[in-house]
Amino acid sequence: MKKNWPLWEVFVRSKNGLEHRHFGSLHAADEAMALENARDVYTRRNEGVSIWVVESRHITASNPENNGELFEPAQDKVYRHPTFYDLPDDVKHM
């Protein structure tokens, strides 16, 4: 059976100090090729100083159908945020 080049996800650090960000995807037969292709496709305009590639099938993603149970419970936990707490106006540096 004919096998196609698998899909890879590309993450690029634009400059030191910043995190790697998802830039897009591409096809490659192996990891070395994925890195080379990522360099040629996604950093032609000086966009990066570091690249991660990972084969797309290795990414486990949450299902939007579960968004209710996954993310909504966090919405009302207002006490995790600093604005929840009352302070007298004259308190500084807090």
Added chain:
Amino acid sequence: MSEEQIKSLEADFDARIARDEKIEPKDWMPEKYRKTHIRQISQHAHSEIVGMLPEGNWITRAPSLRRKVALLAKVQDEAGHGLYLYSACETLGVSRDELYEQLHSGKAKYSSIFNYPTLTWADMGAIGWLVDGAAIINQVPLCSTSFGPYARAMVRVCKEESFHQRQGFEIMYKLCNGTPEQKEMAQDALNRWWWPSLMMLGPTDAESVHTEQSMKWKLKRKTNDELRQQFIDQTVPQADILGLKIPDTDLKWNEETGHYNFGEIQWDEFWQVVKGHGPCNKERLNARKGAWEKGAWVRDAAMAYAEKQSNKKIEKVV
């Protein structure tokens, strides 16, 4: 799912888009939304890679080193844009190979303008100036379209395309300020590319079947006719700067509407080309098919090598 449930999901879905929320690949979406997006994004991707061919035709003959690198970089960008768009399409569960198959079999369409030949160096100028100019008008609104991966791809595309039109205009400008023969070459290119560029913005609103739905999904922000008017209004003054004459005797500024009036478009020609009877339809498709078929052994070899390497790694561990 019952019909009622689907209706309610669809209503929610439409409401999300109306609120300017983005749709991401794993979100529930109406089947029609998925299909329409696969069709439009893949057509867009096909247009990018078929679009490499008419300009690629002049890479080896570019008249200076500066022009050669600019043209190479531009055509290469088009490959990149095709790649971004195929990737966006793949998030909807269709592989690039399947999309290629649709292109090669003639099932999928691409922008009909790329079925016209590039006969002189001035065509590189005219394509950059007019065809990229029209494309930008089409593409900028897509940066805020509803489907996240498409919108993100378009942001990247638009950012990269910003040099393309300037590259073309510069070629034209140089020709128009050169010898009479060069200026004539520029005029000839404008004559041949003007009307196809207008057609490129799509059939008139009366003939356009997808407009209403596309507006709702933010695949479109303006109608084809509005886009065409915008293109004409912004391009005519540029032709004046070049000192070129737009090949339309009916073209006239209309003080009342604040727009240019223009002559009748030969839609017969447009539909002929769409149906596969343009001057270069066969060449373009054969070139794409040829590249893909000639590359098959390369792609297979790379896969075979990758498998051998990963087997070697496993053997080492065992």
Added chain:
Amino acid sequence: MKNENLYNYILGIADNNLILGQRLGELCGHGPSLETDIACTNISLDLLGQVRSYYQYASKLKGDNVTEDSIAFLRKEKEYVNVLLVEQPNTDFAYTIVRQFLFDIYNNLFLEELQKSHDITLVAIAKKSIKEVSYHRRFSSDWVKRLGDGTKESNLKVQEAVDNLWTYTDELFHLTDADKAMVKEGIGVDVTVLKSKYYKIVNTLLTEANIVIPDSKWFQKGGKEGIHTEHMGYLLNDMQFMQRTYPNMEW
């Protein structure tokens, strides 16, 4: 001209890049995958960028209305001094990759040495170029391994390309009169000393890629003296089309 030898020496370097860049440019839009297409165009753009630096330097030496473009586009075939290897056609992707590989290994070794030149402009160009060329070398070496050790079919194709291009490798290590003069002045690289290192690297990698090293002792030469293969005329025909059809115009 005072710097005749230096001028010719620069062309001897840059013409290789020009002709190889031109060959790679032919492939743009016709590669085996979009990703590979983009990669090969990048290599072409690197090479053409280097060409411009070299020719701009050469045009300064020459003076009188000579420009990077007149050097690139207005010479006769016999005045181009690139090696025969780089003008060989893109018969298939195996030829493209093997040609690239055989040149990249040389080019990398050459640029390492050129960085030690007494000519500061050449040193500057070499320092910038070597980063690009190290990547080319990585790219083409990886592909030689993939194709050589891929399928039976790909192995045969690479073997055929190696068998047919091998005859052009020895010329990389010939010295022209201009080369010799420049070596003497500490400006040029004595490429003859790179030869054994070159074949060691090439042979190791080809063996790793399951390719049999040709044992031919017969090599073609002539490019460096302006005597080219039949392919060159057609390549120039294309490249110089505009200048020949419309003389004395600017674009």
